[in-house]
Amino acid sequence: MSVTEQKKDLIVGGSFLTEQHALEHVFTPEDFTEDDHDLASTVEAFVDGEIVPNIKKLEEGRNEDMVAALKKAGELGFLAAEVPENYGGMDLAKTTSTLVGEKLIKHAGFMVSLGAHTGIGTMPITYFGNKEQREKYLPRLATGEIMAAYALTETSSGSDAMNARTKAVLTEDGKHYVLNGNKMWITNAGFADVFVVFAKINGEQFSAFIVERDYPGVSVAAEEKKMGIKASSTRMVNLDDVKVPVENLLGNPGDGAKIAFNILNIGRFKLGGAAVGGCKQALEFSAKYAIDRKAFGKSITEFGVIKHKLGEMAIRTFACESMVYRTAGLIHEALEDIDFAEEGAAEKILNGIREYAIECAIAKVAGTEALDYAADEAVQIHGGYGYSAEYDVERLYRDSRINRIFEGTNEINRLLTVDMMIKKAMKGQLPLMEKVQALMGELMGMPSFDFDQDDSLLADEKKYVENAKKICMFVAGAGFQKFMQKIENEQELLAMAADLFIEAFVMESALLRTLKKAEKDGEEAAAMMVKMTRATIHDGMERIAPIAKTALAAIEEGDTLMTMNAALRRLLKHAPVNTVAIRREVAEQVIAKGGYPV
Known part of the structure; x- marks a missing residue:
């Protein structure tokens, strides 16, 4: 297992805001074992040998080519990563499976297809299927004998999934549910053998069903013409009086929301991991091009503005990587001891995934927006060539855009982040309100002039992270006290509060990763991480300031x-740091390594 063997008490989701987490409770990429790295190398070799040489063919969008590629992945076990061993799977830790996903991202169309199969397509059966359903489908899904898709979205219900109109009616003999409706934007629809379909029983109970492609009444429309991820299949699925055996109901009637949203939570953090892989690829493309590109008689890597871009791409990648794997570690620990065969396992799985829904939403938003930044700067570094389809960054740029829409738009995920935080506080699961009240008293009182002498590594940055979290509580608490239950109508305010939460979680994740590295291997070994962490935190404080003021x-x-702004200024105070010089130093390492420097 790639998570430390010592058993720990589970961390409460969202508690990063109200408490400090010990280093041993934080998973980082440096915690991967030699076996994990060997598996990652095997995956990377497969992608380099089987996928990258065939990108142009895959981009033509023929389903048979994608299916052939997926089946090759299945032969090597990559489709079985998170399927339990007793159903033919590898049962990898969430941390390791996230690493595998990161290595598969060299072609986004392939990764989207594979992810739809192994993730949102297979996981509902893995986590919420009964013994018979798992035995029937999982072994074949694990090998690639059959392919899966996830059918939730409709023309009238994108982010608002509960507005679905697809209907299921039980037949008089009680043996089948008859499904009628249409599902939109379904990945893998062109070739999937099995669909996890969401429908309302009698138009009321939102439920999930396993629907096989060859059931009479199942049909698919033509392929969608998309901006990016052209290699993946995206079609509408039509359900016309489809008779689904009652034994293909997942869970119980009305469990659809639990299944859908918790599978989406897993999908969100996995998308964050894939985005980290995309950032690394953008950085590699950019570094290699910039090294070879000459202008005014020298390599463009010698220009400060190019170094700024390379350094900033690397820093954002590091920060998001730290945050994504921290989240993966939390989810892994919540699920690792659950026996799928035991009574009540489904409820334990639901609770485990739901616990970290806040962190999953943050991983999705921060990761996909970091990738969009990296992809955009990669095109800019390539100049006119970046706009040419002959260069990989053109495809990377187009492919990256969908990620801010996938798995719930980033706007919806921002609103969910704050909503879930407030609900946890109202239920007494987080001492948020108590912390806010104490903070208000602290800020409105006389400032203390007692300073702790702390000469430890990143001492100032530790204080700034704590202040960033206080700013989050200050703004969220003030907003809730002002608007109370009507705060849901203040979407602009909620989105700004979410941005503060995201900055704080990302900043702290980078800090904890670096401190853990230094504690284990020494400050010299962590020197590059220290630089990137300092830039992350100091620039983060600069980003937080206008958001909080607004x-x-x-x-x-x-x-x-x-009065509130005066209190805010106290929390925002931080000593200036030459982040220009830091980015230059980071860029030099990017240039030396031809890509990501950590």
């Missing part, structure tokens, strides 16, 4: 706002 102005006005 949010407070949306909550209060007049003298009250002036």
Whole structure:
């Protein structure tokens, strides 16, 4: 197993905001074992040997080519990563499976197809299927004998999944459910053998069903013409009086929301991991091109503006990588001891996944937006060539855009982040309100001039991270006290609060990773991480400042706002750091390595 063997008490989801997590409770990429790295190398070799040489053919969008590629992956066991061993799977840790996903991202169309099969297509059966359903489908899904898809979205219900109109009616003999409706934007629809379909029983109970392609009444429309991920199949699925055996109901009637949203939570953090892989690829493309590209008689890597781009791409990649694997470690620990065969396993799985829904949403938003930044800068570094389809960055740029829409738009995930945090606090699962009240007293009182002498590594940055978390609580608490239950109508404010949460979680994840590395291997070994962490935190504080000021102005006005801004200034105070020099140093390492420097 790639997570430390010592058993730990599970961390409460969202508690990064209200407490400090010990280093031994934080999983980082440096915790991977030699076996994990060997598996990752095998996956990378497969992608380099089987996928990359065939990218142009796959981009033509013929389903038979994608199916052939997926079946080759199945022969090597890559489709079985998270399937339990007793059903023919590898039962990998969530951390290791995230690493595998990162290595598969060299062609986004292939990764999307594989991810739809192994993730949202197979996981509902893995986690929520009964013994008979698992025995029937999982061994064949694990080998690639059959392919899976996930059918949730409809024309009238994208982010609003509960507005689905697909209907299921039980037949008089009680042996089948008859499904009618249409599902939109279904990945793998052109070749999937099995669909996990969501429908409302009698138009009321939102439920999940395993629907086989050859059931009479199942049909698919023509392929969608997409901006990117052209190699993947995306079609509408039509259900016309489809008779589905009652034994193909997943869970119980009305369990659809639990299944759908928790599978989406897993999909979100996995998408964050794939985005990290995409960032690394963008950085590699950019570094190699910049090294060879000459302008004004020298390599463009010698220009400061190019170094800025390379350094910033690497820093954002490092920060998001730290956050994604921290989240993966949390989810792994929540699920690792669950026996799929035991009574009540499904509920334990639901609880385990749901616990870290906040972190999953953050991983999705932060990761996909870091990738969009990296892809955009990669095109810019390539100049005119970046706009040419002859260069890989053109495809990378187009492919990256869908990620901010996949698995719930980033706007929806921002709103969910704050909503879930508030609900946890209201249920007493997080001491958020107590922390907010104590913080208000601290900020409105006289400032303390007692300073702790701390000469430890990144001492200032530790303080800034704690202040960033206080700013999150300050703004969220002020907003909730002002608007109470009506705060859900203040979407702009909620989105700003989410941005503060995201910055704080990413900043802290980078900090904890670096401190853990230094504690284990020494400060010299962590020197590059220290630089990137300092830049992450200091630039993060600069990004937090205008967000917090704008949010407070949306909550209060007049003298009250002036008082709140005075308190905010105390929390935002930080000593200037030459992040320009840091980015240059990081860029030099990127250039030396021809890609990601860690």
